[in-house]
Amino acid sequence: MSAVLEVFPGAQRAMFRRYHIGGCSSCGFQPTETLAQVCARNGNLDVAEVLSHIQTSHEQDAKIFISAIELAELRKQDATVRLLDVRSREEFEAVNIAGSQLMSQDVMRQVMGDGSNTRPLVIVDHKGKTALDAAAYFMGHGLQKVRVLGGGIDAWAQEVETTMRRYKLG
Amino acid sequence: MNEDLQKRIQAALANPQNMGELANADAIGTVGNSDCGEMLRMWVKFKQQDGKRVIDRATFQSFGCETAIAVASLATELIRGKTAEEALALKPEELAGELGPLPPMKIHCSQLVEGALRSALSPQAETCVKPTESSQSPATSTAPTLLDSFSKPKEGGVKIQFLD
Numbered sequence: 124m125s126a127v128l129e130v131f132p133g134a135q136r137a138m139f140r141r142y143h144i145g146g147c148s149s150c151g152f153q154p155t156e157t158l159a160q161v162c163a164r165n166g167n168l169d170v171a172e173v174l175s176h177i178q179t180s181h182e183q184d185a186k187i188f189i190s191a192i193e194l195a196e197l198r199k200q201d202a203t204v205r206l207l208d209v210r211s212r213e214e215f216e217a218v219n220i221a222g223s224q225l226m227s228q229d230v231m232r233q234v235m236g237d238g239s240n241t242r243p244l245v246i247v248d249h250k251g252k253t254a255l256d257a258a259a260y261f262m263g264h265g266l267q268k269v270r271v272l273g274g275g276i277d278a279w280a281q282e283v284e285t286t287m288r289r290y291k292l293g
Numbered sequence: 294m295n296e297d298l299q300k301r302i303q304a305a306l307a308n309p310q311n312m313g314e315l316a317n318a319d320a321i322g323t324v325g326n327s328d329c330g331e332m333l334r335m336w337v338k339f340k341q342q343d344g345k346r347v348i349d350r351a352t353f354q355s356f357g358c359e360t361a362i363a364v365a366s367l368a369t370e371l372i373r374g375k376t377a378e379e380a381l382a383l384k385p386e387e388l389a390g391e392l393g394p395l396p397p398m399k400i401h402c403s404q405l406v407e408g409a410l411r412s413a414l415s416p417q418a419e420t421c422v423k424p425t426e427s428s429q430s431p432a433t434s435t436a437p438t439l440l441d442s443f444s445k446p447k448e449g450g451v452k453i454q455f456l457d
Contacts, residue, residue, distance in 0.1 A: 139439055143359065146439045209443040213451040226443065232332075232354055235362070240306060248443075256442040263439075265306040265359040293452035 124161060125154040127177070136259035137180030142168060146263050187258050188273035191282040194245055198222075204243045207234065209257045210276070214249065218287050220279060223247055226257070235264060243268040249292070250275040301392050305363035310370050312362075315352040322413025324405060333361060335369070335409040339377075348372050348380060353409065360402035364389050368406050377414040383407075 127134050139146040144165055152161045162168040189197070198204050206223035207230065208215050215225045224230050234244065244266060248254035254271040261269045272279060280287035315336035323334045333355050340349035351369040355362045367390040372380040385403035388410070389395055395403055 135439060151438045211451040213453060217453050235355055253443050256439045260439040289456040290453045291456060293454045
């Protein structure tokens with residue numbers, strides 16, 4: 124699987140979204156396992172079909188993104204939009220989008236158990252990379268309206284809230 | 294997972310029942326390990342009916358996979374009107390209800406629900422969900438999971454340098 128992930132970085136997200144593989148330790152895989160072995164012990168999935176799904180995963184990832192401008196507009200139209208920030212506490216305390224929540228196990232439980240799988244959820248990270256994993260995780264758990272802030276809070280600081288301080292990780 | 298089962302799970306997830314905390318619950322049970330992303334909490338409220346103390350309502354919060362949510366949704370409906378003893382007598386495969394038989398890799402999901410129920414109704418019982426051979430995590434050392442990528446603390450701390 125390590126070779127598969129090297130060629131297709133989005134493979135794990137794609138596999139979890141559709142097949143519930145690779146999300147947590149219960150459905151994880153070993154780096155040394157082959158794709159065929161992982162498919163075999165997950166209900167004899169069709170390897171060719173899984174591979175095809177992985178190959179198109181980057182297209183699926185692209186559809187998850189919402190731009191900073193679009194998000195600002197969405198929040199004006201829909202007050203139920205939930206912003207979940209998956210950065211570190213240090214980064215969150217340095218800068219954050221008003222109304223967003225820092226990811227914690229309690230917050231994750233709230234998201235999973237608030238009785239709705241259609242409430243819009245937007246994942247925020249620093250530059251829009253880590254958030255894709257979080258989005259795939261929630262989508263794999265049945266949440267239907269999950270998006271990722273494209274470019275992360277860095278894009279938000281440049282395009283929407285221009286007084287927000289930008290930063291880099293040292 | 295076969296397509297039929299996936300469809301049944303999706304159907305259950307499309308309209309999950311009894312999700313969320315139940316105020317004034319008579320019993321609360323928690324099972325699982327939140328570190329690995331699998332935890333399920335169940336609230337149970339009783340009422341008197343025909344001289345028996347039966348379950349009036351049960352709700353759950355899940356920190357587990359979609360199968361666990363689907364099973365918990367069905368199970369909390371199934372145990373309504375049953376006594377604690379009757380509910381405890383249900384086997385994991387019965388709790389899964391109309392989902393039907395679960396594949397080996399998903400059996401732990403119904404065990405999670407059974408464990409939470411047992412924890413709520415029989416708190417003194419052993420509530421740790423022990424993976425069976427067939428449902429055991431396949432890897433002793435798995436590749437980093439999606440959960441790891443965004444929920445594990447950053448090693449060595451975080452140093453922020455503002456750009457202005």
